[in-house]
Amino acid sequence: MIAVLKEVRHNPLLWLLIFVPIVFVAGQTSPEAHTLLFVLSVLAIVPLAALLSHATESVAAKTGDAVGGLLNATLGNLTELVIALAALRAGQTMLVKASVAGAIVTNTLFMLGASFLLGGLKYHTQEYNRVSARLQAGLLFLATIALLVPSAVAEADSKAGSEFTNKLSVGLAVLLIVAYGLGMFFSLGTHREFFGSVTQSEEEEQPWPIAVALVTLAGVTLLVALVSEIFVESVQEAAVAFGMTPAFVGFIVVALVGAAAEMTAAFSGARKNRLDLSVGIALGSASQIALFVAPVLVLVSYLIAPTPMNLQFWPGAVVMMLVASLTASLVTNSGRSTWFVGALVLMVYLIFAMTLYLLPPGAR
Numbered sequence: 001m002i003a004v005l006k007e008v009r010h011n012p013l014l015w016l017l018i019f020v021p022i023v024f025v026a027g028q029t030s031p032e033a034h035t036l037l038f039v040l041s042v043l044a045i046v047p048l049a050a051l052l053s054h055a056t057e058s059v060a061a062k063t064g065d066a067v068g069g070l071l072n073a074t075l076g077n078l079t080e081l082v083i084a085l086a087a088l089r090a091g092q093t094m095l096v097k098a099s100v101a102g103a104i105v106t107n108t109l110f111m112l113g114a115s116f117l118l119g120g121l122k123y124h125t126q127e128y129n130r131v132s133a134r135l136q137a138g139l140l141f142l143a144t145i146a147l148l149v150p151s152a153v154a155e156a157d158s159k160a161g162s163e164f165t166n167k168l169s170v171g172l173a174v175l176l177i178v179a180y181g182l183g184m185f186f187s188l189g190t191h192r193e194f195f196g197s198v199t200q201s202e203e204e205e206q207p208w209p210i211a212v213a214l215v216t217l218a219g220v221t222l223l224v225a226l227v228s229e230i231f232v233e234s235v236q237e238a239a240v241a242f243g244m245t246p247a248f249v250g251f252i253v254v255a256l257v258g259a260a261a262e263m264t265a266a267f268s269g270a271r272k273n274r275l276d277l278s279v280g281i282a283l284g285s286a287s288q289i290a291l292f293v294a295p296v297l298v299l300v301s302y303l304i305a306p307t308p309m310n311l312q313f314w315p316g317a318v319v320m321m322l323v324a325s326l327t328a329s330l331v332t333n334s335g336r337s338t339w340f341v342g343a344l345v346l347m348v349y350l351i352f353a354m355t356l357y358l359l360p361p362g363a364r
Helices: 002-010 012-029 034-063 065-089 093-122 130-156 162-190 210-242 246-258 260-271 275-304 315-331 339-358
Strands: none
Touching: 012 034, 012 210, 034 210, 034 246, 034 260, 065 093, 065 210, 065 275, 093 130, 093 246, 093 260, 093 275, 093 315, 093 339, 130 162, 130 275, 130 315, 162 275, 210 246, 210 260, 246 260, 246 339, 260 275, 275 315, 315 339
16 A cells, blocks of 8 residues: 555645545534535545546556446446435435436536546547447437436326336336446457557556555545535535525536546546546446446335335436437547537536526426
8 A cells, every 4th residue: 555655645635635534523523514514525525536536547557448437437436326325215216316317417518528628728639439439428328218208208198107107117227227238248348349448648657556456446435435425415505505506406516526536537537648538437427327327226216215216307307418418429429529529518518507506496
């Protein structure tokens, strides 16, 4: 672990790790100080995200950007899965749906767009594996269609009751998990040669030993999950103090903080001309949430939740997810990016964010 301590000593951002024990102590001693816990949890998640980013890059240096991006997306989504399971157990189904939809939109638009922008400000043009990007965008579009169907049927046919929606959701959940498994088998097994990195980093850094990187990934992911629970418990009350609507909190704030670790790795990869890693994290995380996390939550809800969760989202959420998946398919079709492409993708995200911020409470 000497490599980790050396990184902490030389990176001022990692000095914020002091807030990790502070937020745990504050959570035990002052559980009602929601605004304070909100601020402390954000300060604790930022350095943990930076540490997770460095560990992910070390793994990617040994395994390749495709596997590195998949690993980062999986560990990042593990945090969101743990939080969602806790919310399901408490019967907060709508909160779970909001976090799922928000994570898909945030990863697809904000993370991808900011990666293009940050990388494009340093490099005139950047290239990435279009086959890998199109596969993830295609899987994401498939999942969006599956999430659209229960909502569309419920809106169009008033006779379609909750029992029909629940049965349809279970069937769709199984199909999505199968599609996700087939996608992994295709990209990491039968056609692995199509998914190599197009460019290599121009900044050579000494990666951590693979064992150190994997242990760090596991330990930091656990800490992020614990801090994120404190964040989620405090964010609703803190949002009132900051004048934010519940819709904005669920879709934007929770999604951004929940994906902080993945974003740090994606942005760092873009600045080092490793856009395959950035695109793999952004689209891989979004498609994993839509194809695996959401279906698993539907199936597990029958075991732990007071009432089963289904895949019927409100119309606004469905439209945003559909637009996000179409935007990803459009901008990743060429296998090249510039800062302007990133700015346009971010504009789509900002349109959604502004709408949700100004949305009256209770509106859908």
